[in-house]
Amino acid sequence: MNVLIVGSGGREHALAWKLARSPRVSKIFCAPGNAGTAALGENVAIAADDIPALVAFANSRDIGLTVVGPDDSLAAGIADAFVAAGRKIFGPTASAARLESSKAFAKDFMKRHGIPTADYREFTDSMAAHEWCRTAKYPLVIKADGLALGKGVLIAENPSDAAQAIYRCMDAAVFGDAGKKIVVEEFLVGVECSIHALVDGGSYLLLPDCRDHKRALDGDLGPNTGGMGTICPSGSIDEALRSRIRSEVLDRFLAGIQADGLTFRGMLFPGLMLTSDGPKVLEFNCRWGDPETQVLVRRLDSDLLDLLEACADGHLASQSPQWADGAAACVILASGGYPGAYEKGKPIAGLADAASCPEAVVFHAGTKAAPDGSILTNGGRVLGVSSTGRDLVEARSRAYEAADKISFDGLQRRNDIGAAKK
Secondary structure (H helix, E strand, O other), X not given: OEEEEEEOOHHHHHXXXXXXXXXXXXXXXXXXXXXXXXXXXXXXXXXXXXXXXHHHHHHHOXXXXXXXXXXXXXXXXXHHHHHHOOOOEEOOOHHHHHHHHOHHHHHHHHHHOOOOEOOEEEEOOHHHHHHHHHOOOOOEEEEEOOOOOOOOEEEEOOHHHHHHHHHHHHHOXXXXXXXXXXXXXXXXXXXXXXXXXXXXXXXXXXXXXXXEOOEEEOOOEEEEOOOOEEEEOOOOOOHHHHHHHHHHHHHHHHHHXXXXXXXXXXXXXXXXXXXXXXXEEEEEEOOOOOOHHHHHHHHEOOOHHHHHHHHHHOOHHHOOOOEOOOEEEEEEEEOOOOOOOOOOOOEXXXXXXXXXXXXXXXXXXXXXXXXXXXXXXXXXXXXXXXXXXXXXXXHHHHHHHHHOOOEOOOOEOOOOOOOOOO
């Protein structure tokens, strides 16, 4: 079948890379794609949020399955539009995607269905938020309610930090409409990890756990980003804890969407904090993680199309995917200044040398091809250099060996992705 992938980041390149290995895929289209996806199929000059144009394209090219990457496309109702047009799509409806697009909606869902999470309050009035935070217990986590490209989570160590965070979100509108409402949470202490579960509304399939590295700088310092690298497995979850995650998070989530009448056929990606009291959900995401997808596809031995199609069709219980032993690691190469302001259009050198390293695959995130065929930077996160190994030590060593081959002006990266905590 023909497959359409919506999005332009590293996640979409990773999905295209894995789907291209399916004998059932005739052709891959990416809208709008990047320089990496162009090598695997055909890029289409349609924005990820131009839903009418995407539906029309799917109809014109007889697309058998559409796979949605970005959260904002799901929040805008792309799944609803495709289903209405009789087109198969992997992704939840807009009402179900509110579990990601509104943190307040998600917290209320968790509270009602007994899913463990941090205590919280929500505010739509900045003065009320300022007043409450003056006497609160610190540290606190202040979150813009809506989608903010992974940057709307602010840690407040004291009332001054809280006041600044509230001002940025609600008064200065740094995150636009996403910050009109905020959620203020207790600060959870523990080990952070990411889980992914395919959900078809009637059942779910838990994938291997990962650990993302959100802070921009080594040692988990600096501002939060969309993710500077990831490892799989996380090294933090044993079978007992996995069982608890199933019973306390996933089973309750499935029962919750059924009780609330939410149509969810796609990827559930909860961020977890493993606390002394057990796993607690930091947030729900309703799509593949980025850069978690890059390591998950490297370890998946089964046909990804089979999994995605079964999920979209509601037949997920028939699937038993196989996963490679060992580990995978991915190191993000970002533009200088990210997650703040950065420049685009920097020539990238060393891509072929990196790809020739043992077990290395370089996933493009923010790239574009110049008329002369050279590859230029075109975003904050530019590349995800991934590798696999017999264990995490080998996987991260190989990923950094390949990353060392790549250069561009202003290149920024973390050097401790997957390193043992000191």
